[in-house]
Each structure stands twice: as structure tokens, then as C-alpha cells.
Amino acid sequence: MRTTVGTPDDPGAGRRGRNRRNGEGSIRQRKDGRWEARVWLFTTDGGEIRKSVYGATWEEAHELMTKLKADNMGGVRLPVANQSIEEYLRYWLVEIAQHRVRPSTMASYRWLAESYVIPYLGSKKLAKLRPSDVRTFLNRLKSVCQCCALKKDARRVEQGRAARCCAKKPRECCDSQLSDGSVRYAHRLIRAALQDAVVEELVASNAAKNLRISHRYRPKFTPWTSDEAKRFLKAAREDRWYALYSVALAIGLRRGEALALRWADLDLVDGVLRIERTLQRIDGQLTVGPVKTDGSDRKIALPPALVDVFRQHRARQAGERQAAGDRWKEHGLIFTTGIGTPVEPRNMNRHFDRLCERAGVPRIRFHDLRHSCATLLYDQGVPIENIQDVLGHSSPTVTKTIYIEATRKIQRGAVDRLGFLFDE
Known part of the structure; x- marks a missing residue:
């Protein structure tokens, strides 16, 4: 293919001048007065098409054509997909x-x-x-x-x-x-x-990739203080799900992770708990699936007091199994209904709200027990990197980003150390 290009002073100069190489494009003035620049470009399916761009002046059309050629040389391909x-x-x-x-x-x-x-x-x-x-x-x-x-x-x-x-x-x-x-x-x-x-080379660029949207990154929450957490557990001491709330507060399990726990995941001798499944309602069905991320699949060492709570819960469940008789449906789960079946996650929310009211503590979401765990761990001097391991985050950055209250305490602890500058 031989293409020519004119100039702003003499549009026909290209026809009388030298031949131009493939891909250099051509510029001509249309009958409507606009300048049209045409250039051959590669497409996402490996072919070539000729694209036209228009400018009010020769210079404007030339600038647009130059940009198209530069993008094409840099690997940008024109999309040809006609999909909606x-x-x-x-x-x-x-x-x-x-x-x-x-x-x-x-x-x-x-x-x-x-x-x-x-x-x-x-x-x-x-x-x-x-x-x-x-x-x-x-x-x-x-x-x-x-x-x-x-x-x-x-x-x-x-x-x-x-x-x-x-x-x-x-x-x-x-x-x-x-x-x-x-x-x-x-x-x-x-x-x-x-x-x-x-x-898949259906489009040349991602239209949503670099957008900066003005919505909040994370919802705000207020975790419980240590006194509020103790008051809540004291009020729940005789409740059949006391062990569930204990494990959510002590090691920050997500609701679905806690409800999917099996006795096979718990080692009461060494005091170790394995978290590798989650229970959720999906498309109207209770479904057990993998945990949220690869980092969420983890083993956690349990404090001796929590091991005792699990022992007491196992004894309570054995009594419920005996009382249910033939109605009991064994699933091997640690936390079940009165007949051994998985617990409906939304039912936990209602039960949790009633316990908060009974204990006289601020009403928070069940998931905020996990947030409270992060803050309480930091209050006890646990480094943020270790808190990350307990919660199953992919990096300390995630922990700092989400658990704002704990991060504020970290900042406070850091700046308070500069108090010596004002020591008189």
C-alpha cells in the first residue's frame, strides 16, 4: 500500500512528492472543511483496519494521527468485538x-x-x-x-x-x-x-481500572472494650452457644468459619484448631465451602481457658444428642441445632442481638466480634503481624486497613513515646 500526506499549505503535495511507507497514514481536507487523517492499525484479533480521525485544522488531524500511530506501536490494539x-x-x-x-x-x-x-x-x-x-x-x-x-x-x-x-x-x-x-x-x-x-483481546483497555470513585472504603465500627467483652461472655455463660461466642471473641473467627467447624478440626490435647471451611446460605441453600482466601486457611493455637470451654460444650452436645434420640442427624459439627443439623447463620444474628441486650453492652454486628478481637489482642501487647496470623489476613496492611480502631491505638502508642521530648 502506498499512502501520501499533504501539508496545511498544499494538501496535494504528497501526491506530487515522495511515496510514504506503509502505516505512515495520509491527511486530506474534506469538502466540509474538516481535515481527515487516515492510518492503518492492528486490531485485537490480529487483523488490520484503516481508521480515520478528524480535526478542524491540519495540525489537529496530524496530532491525532500521530497519537494513534504511537499507541499502535506501543501495543495498543483496536477492539473489534461487537458484543454488548x-x-x-x-x-x-x-x-x-x-x-x-x-x-x-x-x-x-x-x-x-x-x-x-x-x-x-x-x-x-x-x-x-x-x-x-x-x-x-x-x-x-x-x-x-x-x-x-x-x-x-x-x-x-x-x-x-x-x-x-x-x-x-x-x-x-x-x-x-x-x-x-x-x-x-x-x-x-x-x-x-x-x-x-x-x-482475551476483546477490548484494548479496561474502562473501570483507573477510576477513582468517591465512596467510603470501609464501613465504620466500634469494637467492644475488654470490660464490655467480659460482661457479654458472663451473660452468655449458661447459653448453649457460649462456646461459639467465646471462639469468635478470643480468636476472631468469621461467623461462617465458626459454624462450619467440625470436631475433627479440633485437637483438644494440643489445643490447636484448624480453620478450612465456611458455612453460608447461597442461592437459598446452606452450603459448606472453602474459606475466604488462601490466608484464611490456618491453624490457631488455643488458650487453655478456651480448650476448657470446648470440653464443656462437647459434654453439653452429648446430652442434647441423647435427648434428641432418633431425631439427631449427625454432621460432625461443633455448633449445631438441637437435633445436630447446621445452624442457620441469620438465626445467630437474632440470638446475638438478644444477648447484647441482656448483657447491657452496645449492640454491634456479629462480625464485629472479630473486629473486637483484633483490638483486644493489640491491647494485650500482641504485634499487628501476629494479629494478622490469627485473623487469617493476607498481609499486615489488610489488618491495619480494616481494623481502624486497633490502628489508632498503635499510632497513639507510637507518638506517646515521644513524650520524653517535653520532659522537664
């Missing part, structure tokens, strides 16, 4: 994400994709998605009433229950907005899916 976001997301969930993430994460991905991403972005072409499209979508998630968007109140009416807000006539919006955590999760989903589209 909906088509690609459905493919990605089944062929890529499903083989890479935990079942619980997969269920969250499907829910986010079907409820939010596809309704808002699904009709857009994958190759034409821009960072501004993703930013607009995420900002919209923060402001739209999710009860209205998902027709939650309409489903209540279909089930024979009274309308509360959007299904009323006249309509009353409850302004139920999506949490910052869910918006952040939606951003993570889009970013992961688009990164795989880049790897």
Missing part, C-alpha cells in the same frame, strides 16, 4: 468467573450483574464502553432507590402483604439506597470482567 455488555457478562460469569471464585462470591456476582449492571449497562457495546459510562453508572447506583429499581414492594403485594412504599397509591418512595459496600463491589465486578476482556 450483557452478552459479555453472561459469558464471563459462566466461562471465567465461575472457575475462579468461591460459590458465595459467584452468587454475589450473579446478583449484582442481574440486578444492576445489566439493567443499566447491558445494552452498551463492550468495545465502546468508556470510563465516563462506568462512573455515571456507579454514581447512579448511589442515588437511585433500590426498592423502586428492583420492585421489592411490588413483590410484597404479589405475595399478599401490604404495600409499604413504592407500590402504594399514591406512591411513597422509601429512598432505600444501595450501601457503599455494594457500590464498591459492583465496581470490583466490572473491573474484573473488563480486565479479562483485555486479556
Whole structure:
């Protein structure tokens, strides 16, 4: 192919001048007065296409053409996929994400994709998605009433229950907005899916990768003090799940990790507990799966007092097994219902709330027992690196980022050591 390029003073100079090499492109002035620069570029499927860019002046068109050629030389390829976001997301969930993430994460991905991403972005072409499209979508998630968007109140009416807000006539919006955590999760989903589209050379760049979204990174929480923790355990002493709350506070287990524990995971002689499974409700079914991350699969040495709590719990469970008789269904679990079956995680939340009220301590989430554990460990002089090992985080940075209250105490302890500067 032989291409020519004119100049701003003489557009036909290229035709009368030297021949130009392949890929150098050409610039010409159109009948409408604009300048058109054309250049051959490589595509993501290995082919070549000729792309045109337009400028009001010769210089502007030349600058745009030069940038295209520089990007092409740097490895940037033009996307040729004609898929919509909906088509690609459905493919990605089944062929890529499903083989890479935990079942619980997969269920969250499907829910986010079907409820939010596809309704808002699904009709857009994958190759034409821009960072501004993703930013607009995420900002919209923060402001739209999710009860209205998902027709939650309409489903209540279909089930024979009274309308509360959007299904009323006249309509009353409850302004139920999506949490910052869910918006952040939606951003993570889009970013992961688009990164795989880049790897598979369906698009040239990830439109969600470098976005800076103004949502909070982590929700705030207030852990219990040591006095509050002791008061709670004292109130729960005679409760059948006293051992569950003890292990959540003493070694910071997640709720699903605690409920999935088996007696086979516990060594009462050496005082060691192995955490390698988690119990969660996924797609309406109680499911036992792997722990959250590779770092979450861990062994933890137990304090002697906690070993005694487990011994007492085993004796209590033996009594329940005998009382249940033929109704008992053995699963080998440490924490069970009265007939040996797995405990519904949401039931734990309600039971925990009642115990907080009985103990007269601040009402927190069950998961905040894990946060409280981190703070209490630091109060006892445990280094942040060791707290990381107990909680099963991938690095101390994660521990510091999430457990803000403990980090503040670390900062306070560090700066207090400079008090000698003011010693009179």
C-alpha cells in the first residue's frame, strides 16, 4: 500500500512528492472543511483496519494521527468485538468467573450483574464502553432507590402483604439506597470482567481500572472494650452457644468459619484448631465451602481457658444428642441445632442481638466480634503481624486497613513515646 500526506499549505503535495511507507497514514481536507487523517492499525484479533480521525485544522488531524500511530506501536490494539455488555457478562460469569471464585462470591456476582449492571449497562457495546459510562453508572447506583429499581414492594403485594412504599397509591418512595459496600463491589465486578476482556483481546483497555470513585472504603465500627467483652461472655455463660461466642471473641473467627467447624478440626490435647471451611446460605441453600482466601486457611493455637470451654460444650452436645434420640442427624459439627443439623447463620444474628441486650453492652454486628478481637489482642501487647496470623489476613496492611480502631491505638502508642521530648 502506498499512502501520501499533504501539508496545511498544499494538501496535494504528497501526491506530487515522495511515496510514504506503509502505516505512515495520509491527511486530506474534506469538502466540509474538516481535515481527515487516515492510518492503518492492528486490531485485537490480529487483523488490520484503516481508521480515520478528524480535526478542524491540519495540525489537529496530524496530532491525532500521530497519537494513534504511537499507541499502535506501543501495543495498543483496536477492539473489534461487537458484543454488548450483557452478552459479555453472561459469558464471563459462566466461562471465567465461575472457575475462579468461591460459590458465595459467584452468587454475589450473579446478583449484582442481574440486578444492576445489566439493567443499566447491558445494552452498551463492550468495545465502546468508556470510563465516563462506568462512573455515571456507579454514581447512579448511589442515588437511585433500590426498592423502586428492583420492585421489592411490588413483590410484597404479589405475595399478599401490604404495600409499604413504592407500590402504594399514591406512591411513597422509601429512598432505600444501595450501601457503599455494594457500590464498591459492583465496581470490583466490572473491573474484573473488563480486565479479562483485555486479556482475551476483546477490548484494548479496561474502562473501570483507573477510576477513582468517591465512596467510603470501609464501613465504620466500634469494637467492644475488654470490660464490655467480659460482661457479654458472663451473660452468655449458661447459653448453649457460649462456646461459639467465646471462639469468635478470643480468636476472631468469621461467623461462617465458626459454624462450619467440625470436631475433627479440633485437637483438644494440643489445643490447636484448624480453620478450612465456611458455612453460608447461597442461592437459598446452606452450603459448606472453602474459606475466604488462601490466608484464611490456618491453624490457631488455643488458650487453655478456651480448650476448657470446648470440653464443656462437647459434654453439653452429648446430652442434647441423647435427648434428641432418633431425631439427631449427625454432621460432625461443633455448633449445631438441637437435633445436630447446621445452624442457620441469620438465626445467630437474632440470638446475638438478644444477648447484647441482656448483657447491657452496645449492640454491634456479629462480625464485629472479630473486629473486637483484633483490638483486644493489640491491647494485650500482641504485634499487628501476629494479629494478622490469627485473623487469617493476607498481609499486615489488610489488618491495619480494616481494623481502624486497633490502628489508632498503635499510632497513639507510637507518638506517646515521644513524650520524653517535653520532659522537664
